[in-house]
Amino acid sequence: MDDGYDWLVSYLILRPLFLSIGDLLMSRLEEERKPFHIKILDRIRASKLLKIIVLLAPASIFLAIFFFSPFIIALMYSFNMFKQVVYTYVFVPRISLEYYIRLLDFPGIFVTMQRSFYYAIVTVILTLLLSYPAAYYIGFKLDPKYKSTAVLLFIIPFWVNFLLRTYSMKFVLHDEGLVNTLLMTLGLIKEPIRFLGTDLAVIIVMAYDYMFLMFLPLYGVLEKLDKELLEAAATLGASPYKTFLKVTLPLSSPGIIAGSLLVFIPAVGEFIIPMLVGGVNTTTLGTLIYSFFITVRGEAGWGIGSAAGLIYIIFIMVLSYLYIKLVGAEVQFG
């Protein structure tokens, strides 16, 4: 009798085991039946690391190939690691400083660098002097009701295409342009002042084109300025002049630093403005790099151009890094 039911007993005991094996087999089968892309999605869902990789990969790969590797190519090129063979370029394992030396030997390189810095520094000072009073008035004195409208009025011209803004200044500064016509009608000058092609034109146009980059951060700090602090200074007997020098100015220094760097960085390598309103004597770092690549061309032109471009970029990166350290990472982009 016992023998007859033996299989049942063992079945009942082992049943869970059988079932789980069955489940496993079934799920395996189902898994097999799932289309390939669903399987991959399941995998990705299960792993956090895979998720992050899938999210980051497209942009990272794109930027690695089309943004960062061109700089590596330029770096290699500047060390003379490519050789032209008919119409293609082959990698040659060598390092030579030839292009850097030729860059430093280039006639007028130091004058050009000096000029670029001169333009940028004068532009920074000019934009600061021009926009500080307005930023102070709009941010601190103006009725809060009108603040956003005033800021908007200030920014709208700067939303117009950069080329057109620059061209419009060329139109104004021309020999027969508005400025000369006005001055001659008023009888202040007899001959038109020759602006185009001079340093003055480049600086005026740079100040005009970049003023909003100075205005916005200045407005940002001045708008948050605490009125009570100024009143306290006045109560303690400080003259308005002294209050401004000792309280307002130091408190607005983050805005001044931010604005100065935001203007300095594009101004020091400006390329379009000297090309449009400048002349032979207004070569800047930007136009110099351009002329190496486009006018000199060939292996030497590209090599020297890459060397100049890389030095310029490293300089900008150091400045930007200092900026982030000084002012904090909250960079405002208009």
Added chain:
Amino acid sequence: MSKSDVILKIYTILLLGIIYVPIGVLIVFSFNNSRNRAVFTGFTLENYYRLLADERVWSSFYNSIWVAIVVTIASVFFAILLSYAVTRYDFKGKDILDMLLLIPIIIPEIVEALTLLLFFIIIGIPLSPWTIIIGHIAFDISFAYLVIKARMAGYDPQYEEAARTLGADELKTFFRVTLPILLPGIIAASLIAFVESYDDFIKSYFTRPGGFSTLPVHIWSMASRRGVTVDLNALATIVVIIAIFFAYIRIKMERWM
């Protein structure tokens, strides 16, 4: 109001006026009926008729639009993925990634454009409209990322958690909850990305194939001639009106966000 306040007020109004003068003069002279650059002699629409009959203007305008649309779609897509990863997950090197994504905005465009051109030449990729698009996407990812990340970091992740608790998986939560909340940010980012690409001159100029021009490249070819040409004024006026229209939408968007 003290005396110094009055002076400040007058100065501010003057400055606000002066910054409109160059563009205003440009617009006024686009209606001038003679080629005289100094005196306004009479009203005409002649310059506009001539401009609208110019086929190069139309083709460069068309090129600018389709390039900007492709660039916008691609860079906003990349930016959504990036900002989702950065705001929702913790991983090593997040801060470095954040810094790296600022670089395309900081670097002077002239160097960026020329090294990209050098890259295309060395690798042997022939210049085409797609090389322009690639160049634009490279900096537009950063702009779109900044906007979308700000929006994504700004709202409460509880909405997503609630959806998850109610049984939606992550993909479904993303499409049904995250994306609709992000929509204003995505539209703002698209607008900025579109304008940055549509307005770009330097990268388009250096990475374009011969004979292909976008609107800014065409403007450059007119503006860089010796002296000034009245022909450009009509085009400039139209472009300025479009720019102000975009600015208006952008402000509306900011209010909406």
